[in-house]
Amino acid sequence: FSYQTDVEICLIGGSRKSPIERFWNGNNMIYILQKARQNEESDAMEDSKPDDAIYASELLPKESSGPVALPVRRAKQLISLYTMVQNPNMTHLNISDLVVLPPLWIRCDGSDPEHTCWLGAEPLKAGNKITGINFYMVTCDGPTADKTYFANLEELKMAHKMKHHSSIVVTKGFAQYELIRAAVIEDTIVESESNIYVDITWNTVEKILETPPLVSAATLNITLESGDPRSPVYQLYRELQFLLALAEGLKTSVTEWPEPLESESAVELVQEFLTDLKKKLDGYCISGSKNETEKIKCDTAAVDSSIKSIFSERGDLDFAEQLWCKMRSKCVSSYQELIECFTLIIKSLEHGEIQPWIHQGSSSLLSKLIQQSYHGKIEVVSLSGITPIQMLLEIGLDKMKKDYVSFFIVKSRSCLLFQDYFISTSVDLQEQVHRVQKLHHMLEIMVSCTVLLQFKHENLFPLTQICMKYYKENPLNEKHVFQLPIRPALVKKFYQNDHPEIWKVDISSGHGQKEVKTTWQVSTNPPVKHMTSNNMGLSSDSTVNGSSEERMYFITMAKCSQVHFT
Numbered sequence: 001f002s003y004q005t006d007v008e009i010c011l012i013g014g015s016r017k018s019p020i021e022r023f024w025n026g027n028n029m030i031y032i033l034q035k036a037r038q039n040e041e042s043d044a045m046e047d048s049k050p051d052d053a054i055y056a057s058e059l060l061p062k063e064s065s066g067p068v069a070l071p072v073r074r075a076k077q078l079i080s081l082y083t084m085v086q087n088p089n090m091t092h093l094n095i096s097d098l099v100v101l102p103p104l105w106i107r108c109d110g111s112d113p114e115h116t117c118w119l120g121a122e123p124l125k126a127g128n129k130i131t132g133i134n135f136y137m138v139t140c141d142g143p144t145a146d147k148t149y150f151a152n153l154e155e156l157k158m159a160h161k162m163k164h165h166s167s168i169v170v171t172k173g174f175a176q177y178e179l180i181r182a183a184v185i186e187d188t189i190v191e192s193e194s195n196i197y198v199d200i201t202w203n204t205v206e207k208i209l210e211t212p213p214l215v216s217a218a219t220l221n222i223t224l225e226s227g228d229p230r231s232p233v234y235q236l237y238r239e240l241q242f243l244l245a246l247a248e249g250l251k252t253s254v255t256e257w258p259e260p261l262e263s264e265s266a267v268e269l270v271q272e273f274l275t276d277l278k279k280k281l282d283g284y285c286i287s288g289s290k291n292e293t294e295k296i297k298c299d300t301a302a303v304d305s306s307i308k309s310i311f312s313e314r315g316d317l318d319f320a321e322q323l324w325c326k327m328r329s330k331c332v333s334s335y336q337e338l339i340e341c342f343t344l345i346i347k348s349l350e351h352g353e354i355q356p357w358i359h360q361g362s363s364s365l366l367s368k369l370i371q372q373s374y375h376g377k378i379e380v381v382s383l384s385g386i387t388p389i390q391m392l393l394e395i396g397l398d399k400m401k402k403d404y405v406s407f408f409i410v411k412s413r414s415c416l417l418f419q420d421y422f423i424s425t426s427v428d429l430q431e432q433v434h435r436v437q438k439l440h441h442m443l444e445i446m447v448s449c450t451v452l453l454q455f456k457h458e459n460l461f462p463l464t465q466i467c468m469k470y471y472k473e474n475p476l477n478e479k480h481v482f483q484l485p486i487r488p489a490l491v492k493k494f495y496q497n498d499h500p501e502i503w504k505v506d507i508s509s510g511h512g513q514k515e516v517k518t519t520w521q522v523s524t525n526p527p528v529k530h531m532t533s534n535n536m537g538l539s540s541d542s543t544v545n546g547s548s549e550e551r552m553y554f555i556t557m558a559k560c561s562q563v564h565f566t
Contacts, residue, residue: 008036023558033106035068069109069530132564145550166509171205176502177495246393247433266331319356321399349373364394404439438471499551522553
């Protein structure tokens, strides 16, 4: 909503992330006030929609433009107005029914000497009656590496006691360490949203920037983007991409075929495969050829040898799975080639030249044809339209599902209650592909934690359950942060000699609505989106003794005070 001509008001609540969550722990609806952006688009929207059709999500700042702060002086005027209309003593305003408004937070531009970036106000209540207001002020300086600008904990505690007339204060610490950060490959930064960091909280802080004690509570936060070429399962990711291309081709009737990487065509490889099967027919009728499986393992094992103990090709690939390995992206490169491959296979089945072994429960059309061939007769299949692509997609889906399930059974020893959802064949092919994507994302998370953090079964198992629960209820989302409670000792070696990304101490006194808090924080990133270092008090090139190796920090202070109306 708009107020006068210069202020934009956003009502935020529910599951939307609060922009002031680090400095205020309220969980109800809040008003965010910021400078109105003057553009034709917002004017047109206001003219075309009634008030009750304008939602907060539409009025939040667009990512491209970012939020714009108000001058501190204007913010103080708005805080005063907000306070007056809720003060029962302001009888001259002739407000018949006082309404308890949501808390108010205003983005500030840091134009005052304290470099204020937020001003806030929150009503204090006794039942439905407003008894006072909590005022908040958040200031920010930096970035700087000069620790002489850092506060002294004892001085912070003393200042809090004097301001709030408290004899006893309680301290609580918080630290965030980045365990895995974007790496550089050949002087090029890999663009990725992947990150693994740990949040640690503890009671009784002894000094500024202290390392969290091992008795702290810790939460691992994992955001992982699939497709990193450095990933141990990158080749499986490429296999998944071929599967997705087939699924897209099934939807649009246009398939993007890869350039052939082998001098030998897919048709020639399939012909050789069938010829070899004919020679070993007796062995395949009984149990399948282990040697042939090993051969295919060599064909498909583009998996880095360093992680074979983590994710290795299965040793029980059936005929259809071996065929998928032959025909996938490095070989089959056209629709016509695909038709020729399936024509060869169907003719061999019709003539009884092969009787290949397949896994029980395989649901693909090719598996059904193979089962029919055991009885000497198979149905006629027209290899036209989307049928060849669907046949290849089906055998790829069957194979990749078994790959992922094999990992989760062997490595994380997860309960297979999930399989009814993730490997179900009762939904259409597109939904099955979507669920396989979810399985791959979970696999990337498990492998990363195994390789990079040396996680064992007792840690992988609960993480797998958390991922499965999320993906059983939500669509694929590689930006989602998966959270796992852990003991700090599990990852201490990764952060004990590192600088935190965020370190803060909360100093509080009082209880309930009388609780007041002072927060001091340092962070490597700006604590607010609407301010730059130009709005803050310290020079961005401030270092210790000219050293550029010191970690640069923004310094943030949050203070509160209470005013009682009665």
